[in-house]
Amino acid sequence: MKVPVFLLSAAMCSQLAIAAPPPVDPAMLELADESRCLGCHDVEIKVRGPAWRDVAKRYRGKPEVEEVLVEKVYKGGGGVWGDDYMSANKRAGKDNIRILVKWILTLPDS
């Protein structure tokens, strides 16, 4: 839904909140930005990589994938979401990647 910014009075915000997707932790988005994930990913929409909400949906109830995904993001990989390939993200560091993957896996459906 596109709403001109000038319409976003406080009164309307409470109404929009019903239609908008669940809020996203800004600290996590900042970490994702610093880790250079956001050039290829967005929480809500597919960019080069899958929307992170779709990733959460795919692996819901499968906590055992967490470490596999940490390794994959760190080293890079492909073959799950299409023909594209995720390059390695070693500069982000495994600790940050683990924090991000844990967070991605808990994103609720929109």
Ligand code: HEC
């Ligand atoms: C160069 C673009 C690019 C960057 C940078 C990137 N990704 Fe990805 N990512 C992709 C692509 C493409 C896929 C789909 C790979 C596949 O189909 O297996 C993907 C898949 C994923 C998946 C799901 C993997 C699976 O097997 O289901 C996760 C989780 C993920 N990325 C997290 C991250 C995080 C966290 C970062 C930042 C540290 C990051 N990505 C940076 C392109 C990227």
